[in-house]
Amino acid sequence: MKHDQADIRVAISRLNLRYGAFHALKNVDMAILRRRITALIGPSGCGKSTLLRCLNRMNDLIPGVRIDGSVTIDGADIYAPGTDVCALRRKVGMVFQRPNPFPLSVRENVLFGLRVDGVKDRRRLEEALERSLRAAWLWDNLKDRLDTPALSMPLDQQQRLCIARLVTVEPEVILMDEPCSALDPIATAKVEELMLDLKKSYTIAIVTHNMQQAARISDVSGYMLLGEMVEIGPTARVFTSPEDKRTQDYISGRYG
Amino acid sequence: MERHFDEQLAELTLRLTKMSALAESMIGASIRMLVNRDASAAGAVMSQEEEVNRMQVEIDEMCLALIALHQPAARDLRFLIGAVKTNAELERLADQAVNICNKARRLAEEPPLGACDEIARMAEIAKSMLKDSLHAYVNIDKDRARDILPRDDELDALKARLTSELTERMAADPSSLRRAINLILVLRNIERIGDHATNIAENAIFVAEGRDVRHGKTADPRPRGQTKTWNLTPANGTGAG
Numbered sequence: 001m002k003h004d005q006a007d008i009r010v011a012i013s014r015l016n017l018r019y020g021a022f023h024a025l026k027n028v029d030m031a032i033l034r035r036r037i038t039a040l041i042g043p044s045g046c047g048k049s050t051l052l053r054c055l056n057r058m059n060d061l062i063p064g065v066r067i068d069g070s071v072t073i074d075g076a077d078i079y080a081p082g083t084d085v086c087a088l089r090r091k092v093g094m095v096f097q098r099p100n101p102f103p104l105s106v107r108e109n110v111l112f113g114l115r116v117d118g119v120k121d122r123r124r125l126e127e128a129l130e131r132s133l134r135a136a137w138l139w140d141n142l143k144d145r146l147d148t149p150a151l152s153m154p155l156d157q158q159q160r161l162c163i164a165r166l167v168t169v170e171p172e173v174i175l176m177d178e179p180c181s182a183l184d185p186i187a188t189a190k191v192e193e194l195m196l197d198l199k200k201s202y203t204i205a206i207v208t209h210n211m212q213q214a215a216r217i218s219d220v221s222g223y224m225l226l227g228e229m230v231e232i233g234p235t236a237r238v239f240t241s242p243e244d245k246r247t248q249d250y251i252s253g254r255y256g
Numbered sequence: 257m258e259r260h261f262d263e264q265l266a267e268l269t270l271r272l273t274k275m276s277a278l279a280e281s282m283i284g285a286s287i288r289m290l291v292n293r294d295a296s297a298a299g300a301v302m303s304q305e306e307e308v309n310r311m312q313v314e315i316d317e318m319c320l321a322l323i324a325l326h327q328p329a330a331r332d333l334r335f336l337i338g339a340v341k342t343n344a345e346l347e348r349l350a351d352q353a354v355n356i357c358n359k360a361r362r363l364a365e366e367p368p369l370g371a372c373d374e375i376a377r378m379a380e381i382a383k384s385m386l387k388d389s390l391h392a393y394v395n396i397d398k399d400r401a402r403d404i405l406p407r408d409d410e411l412d413a414l415k416a417r418l419t420s421e422l423t424e425r426m427a428a429d430p431s432s433l434r435r436a437i438n439l440i441l442v443l444r445n446i447e448r449i450g451d452h453a454t455n456i457a458e459n460a461i462f463v464a465e466g467r468d469v470r471h472g473k474t475a476d477p478r479p480r481g482q483t484k485t486w487n488l489t490p491a492n493g494t495g496a497g
Contacts, residue, residue, distance in 0.1 A: 196260050215324065215325040215326070216325060216326055236325060
């Protein structure tokens with residue numbers, strides 16, 4: 001796919017990742033567009049989560065990993081020597097498969113990032129709290145229960161709280177790794193609608209096992225197989241007339 | 257909960273409505289050409305037809321993508337399948353308007369033969385059927401859809417009467433032959449517009465009730481006891497595994 005440079009938030013070029021002898025990502029090229037949802041689909045073990053984790057350098061934590069190629073965010077190479085990885089992870093936030101709120105109140109979860117930054121201004125904190133909870137569609141539900149323990153909430157609200165917690169620090173990119181796999185269909189629909197709302201302001205990349213979810217919510221879909229990006233393009237095109245036979249087989253349920 | 261999918265369905269509805277309005281205006285313009293013996297609107301009708309063709313392709317693409325991306329079920333699925341069929345009806349209906357336009361152009365070059373007022377009356381009925389059937393479709397209004405079906409009979413009766421009058425004219429005055437044949441073809445074009453509108457109304461009933469009311473309007477056209485000749489239940493041992 002050809003894109004206008006101004007639309008590209010993340011550019012990945014000839015990215016290779018090896019765990020010891022295992023070649024997990026092979027020459028991956030892709031662009032993640034501003035204010036769009038990009039979905040990575042493919043069978044288990046195809047490298048889609050690994051690719052997502054390259055975007056905030058979470059794979060750095062794994063011993064024996066070697067990465068080459070480049071990943072730039074707004075033109076800056078995130079693997080360049082001297083990159084502040086903490087600052088990177090603030091810019092590129094992540095939502096995980098299982099909601100992982102801290103064992104704190106709703107309020108303290110949402111404000112965690114700002115507290116770490118040493119923000120003490122009460123008004124600023126209160127404004128951030130309301131803004132983030134509204135962004136995650138939790139404000140009306142929780143505004144009178146801000147001191148409830150986060151872990152006592154239903155799972156979909158916990159997941160949306162994790163999203164609110166991310167939004168507070170105003171990330172540039174939100175990565176989601178199977179964000180709905182622990183949720184039932186109704187809760188999933190709520191998180192999906194939230195994602196569609198969030199993309200008005202954020203760039204989102206999602207890994208999903210649920211092909212239908214990628215179809216419903218993403219603007220761009222990339223199909224991965226055995227560490228390769230087989231095909232990437234506008235979701236409507238990929239799901240109605242994929243160019244690669246392997247994509248065709250996976251999308252139509254003949255493989256994987 | 258309002259679904260994002262509903263916004264996309266609303267966009268599809270809007271496009272079908274626009275396409276129908278365009279077809280309706282093409283019918284109106286072609287009939288005015290016929291009545292006023294004025295061919296000057298022909299170019300406009302032709303360019304509207306190009307627009308209709310473009311819309312047909314886009315609406316089909318949109319339905320295909322919505323089915324692929326959302327795996328709709330129940331009424332949403334019927335609505336999308338019905339939209340594909342309605343889209344085809346609209347395009348063919350616009351083609352009938354082009355046919356009328358072409359005949360009007362030819363007839364304007366020859367002395368008048370009359371019958372135009374009654375043809376205009378038929379066209380009004382056909383246009384109202386189109387407008388109401390599309391309205392019934394996009395609003396999934398089965399009562400309004402059912403109201404359209406008798407008007408098709410009215411249209412057919414008018415066409416039969418006018419055809420026999422024109423046939424008598426041809427017999428009495430052979431010099432009227434070419435004009436009368438063109439007018440009879442216009443009657444047929446209008447009748448077909450009514451048929452396409454009726455099909456759209458039947459699509460609306462299908463979406464609303466999940467029942468196929470084509471071919472006889474009330475009963476299943478297949479022989480008694482043989483209501484289904486297909487079976488999609490997987491046979492033992494052939495499931496995915």
